[in-house]
Amino acid sequence: MQDLLYFFQQLINGLTIGSAYALIAIGYTMVYGIIGMINFAHGEIYMIGAYTALITITGLASLGVAWLPLVLLVALICAMLVSSSMGWAVERVAYRPVRGRHRLIPLISAIGMSIFLQNYVHLAQGSRNIGFPALIEGGFTFGPADSFQTSISYMQITIFITTLICMTALSLFISRSRTGRACRAVSQDLGMANLLGIDTNRIISATFIIGAALAAVAGLLLGMYYGSIDPLFGFIAGLKAFTAAVLGGIGSIPGAMLGGLILGVSESMTSGYLSGEYKDVVSFGLLILILLFKPTGLLGKPEVEKI
């Protein structure tokens, strides 16, 4: 019983962090699906989302707004707006001028953008860790009161549910809406879609905006969950999310979700049953294994629709 409770606790920990990875991974996978480039500045967009959310929350608190749902909603909207415009601007400034060149060029441009944004936040917000207020506290506990108890916090539940809503909305958008159909067309054949009258530039911008908006959601959620943010916050998360995207099959949206969850659970299980020191060893070892046997990732299918 004890062991089972412990297992569930680690599973919950893993799924929480995994769903957040998945939200960030969407940005990588969608951009790759459409224009075949890896947007290394995506982790920074997520970090900027978290900073914007924190600034909004602090601002609202100083104005005396204390009703939690309103605070969260406003913070979420501000973070999504700022991150989306950031994502859009990055694409316009750093990727569009070099699109269609050798594939290394946009990659280097993306790395440059990532360094630029990181240092910009360093200068603008300072390099120290800033505490993020825990707005959602409390939770449920299971198990006997005198020994180990499994607990699931409201914050964790919020992360699951928000991720679920975002993913469902995104799937519906891609499969049902006009823009979604255009996205799929562009991902299959950019040149042909262009010939058929689809404004591909607009679709590519839309992809960056959607990815950035989801990253901002993750920024707000994880900022609250962890409790502090710093300008390097996006780097590691970006790396993990990118791994999740590759693990699930880069270019595939359900793949990003699956990859994120697998990565999160494998991390928490390794920490829980082996040692925290081997967390990254196991996660990246897993990635290598999967890529050896299935180079396109778990759900990635070459030459089939990539978004």
Place this chain on the structure above:
Amino acid sequence: MNTSVKKLVTAVSASVAMLGAGQAAAEIKVGIAGPMTGPVAQYGDMQFSGARMAIERINQNGGVMGEQLEAVEVDDVCDPKQAVTVANRLVNDGVRFVVGHLCSSSTQPASDIYEDEGILMITPASTSPDITDRGYELVFRTIGLDSMQGPVAGAYLAGVNPERVAVVHDKQQYGEGIASAVRDTLEEAGVEVAMFEGITAGDKDFSSLITKLKQADVDYVYYGGYHPELGLILRQARQADLDATFMGPEGVGNKDINTIAGEASEGLLVTLPPSFDEKAENQALVQAFADKGEDPSGPFVLTSYTAVQLVADGIEQAQSTDPFDVAAALRQGSFDTPIGTVQYDDKGDMKAFEFVVYEWHSDGSKTPVN
């Protein structure tokens, strides 16, 4: 500012000084190397504030052997790679005395360069025993060692009769060094160390670790590392209702842990050097800091002040600005400094340095335990 502009500015200010004083003011360059930016920049602030104050006061009192000290400040971000880069820059600038670096992992590679280039280095903050363990002639410190701090913490923990203790570290030279010393002390005292485990510095999610600590049912957790990670561990542990007392080294004892952990930082135990700023004989100096609007209470402010003062005293004693002569003078002499009387052993470690256990409060203040 590029170096040629800097040189121009220096030249202009030097000539202005010459006009004013009517005498040739040669300068002894003192490099100050530490993190101005990056996650542990607040320790760097302490270091720079202490060192600048010392240089200012020494220069006001006529300098060293009639020459003024000139600070050359560089930022190593507490990153080993960056530390090597800035160390080389100091070499190129013709600096022969360095106060720094701060993080042990930066001090170690930088000290290789200084030793090779004949530069005297005094670190005001690096506590890793390895730094002075390599038989280097020009490496000194004005702080104690992990091998002193770890046993103090270990002995304290053993003294409170804990049932089970977990020892966690950040896998870095500083954190793991202290954590190992704590574990060894505890085991010698017969206390059960239920867990000895590393985390990754820079990580944000510690839910798995905390679950594990809960499962192991520990009543004390020792953390070897710095405040960004411990702050998050404290906060996430409180949210997960982990009922344990945390303890850490001086790397966690600063006010930033309160911003991260909030209420959860109340009751944290920290080993720190004794509060030099509370000593009666330092009150004039403390007032000088207060006049500048700076706070001398940080653990590395007065150790940095002392490091600069030792450079000056060493030069005076040796009557030479040759780093090797100064190093010999430091090893022989006994120096009266704000952190007490400093005497060096052959390795470059202070013969005596004390650590005290403090209880940390959520408003950033601390009270000595026992």
